[in-house]
Amino acid sequence: QVPVITIDGPSGSGKGTLAKLIATELGFALLDSGALYRVLGQAALKHSVALDDEAALAAAAESLDLRFEVSDAEEGVKVILEGDDVSRQIRTEQAGATASVVAAIPAVRTALLQRQRDFASLPGLVADGRDMGTVVFPRAAAKFFLTASAEERAQRRYKQLIEKGFDASLPVILEEVKARDARDMGRAVAPLKPAEDALVLDSTQLSIEQVREQVVEQLNR
Ligand code: C5P
DSSP states (O other): OOEEEEEOOOTTTSSSHHHHHHHHHHHOEEEHHHHHHHHHHHHHHTTTTTTTTTHHHHHHHHTOOEEEEEEEEEETEEEETTEEEEEEGSHHHHHHHHHHHHHHHHHHHHHHHHHHHHOTTTOEEEEEEEIIIIIOOOOEEEEEEEEEEEEHHHHHHHHHHTTTTOOHHHHHHHHHHHHHHHHHHSSSSSSSSSOTTTTEEOTTTTTTHHHHHHHHHHHHH
């Protein structure tokens, strides 16, 4: 049994950063499941698949030609779609919004399920997303749910985008954060919510370092 640690939460809660820190600390592999949905959204746009064509999107998910490449670059991992590096392209707000549209389709989620589970390998896996603890790895060794107020998450997202050289507007991002929350929490399949056995951490008033300490403390129990 491969040990799996799940970190779920809404967009901008810091779960991606936290997952990276924990994976590095433990020497575990990392699954950024959001990247799968982001890449699928971009693949759909690239091949002119309509975002409401559920059968075509499920087929695209099934045959998605996606690779994660470990790199020395800042981002750590390169995301390769059909041979092209889309690491930067998938990180825009627009790509996140498109991802949350395709992610609401049940057949898409089913198509990506095994692909996500295949990331589990020794010595272990840290998986971050929305349904890692509830659906993909229900028997995970440790589950965390990281949250923060919408205002705080928008603020962080704004800073990140500016630092990466993207154009951004805080009020627009706050609206986008709220819209994405509504879509992720309101959908019929795998809605965003903590697993019953997850430890819920609110990072509104905490630095990522403080969150990391709490997670490590919990893992050492
Ligand atoms: O985490 P990230 O912001 O990259 O995810 C982009 C979108 O993909 C989310 O808003 C959500 O709709 C979807 N997603 C999901 N299940 C996951 C990870 C992401 O539905 N496990």
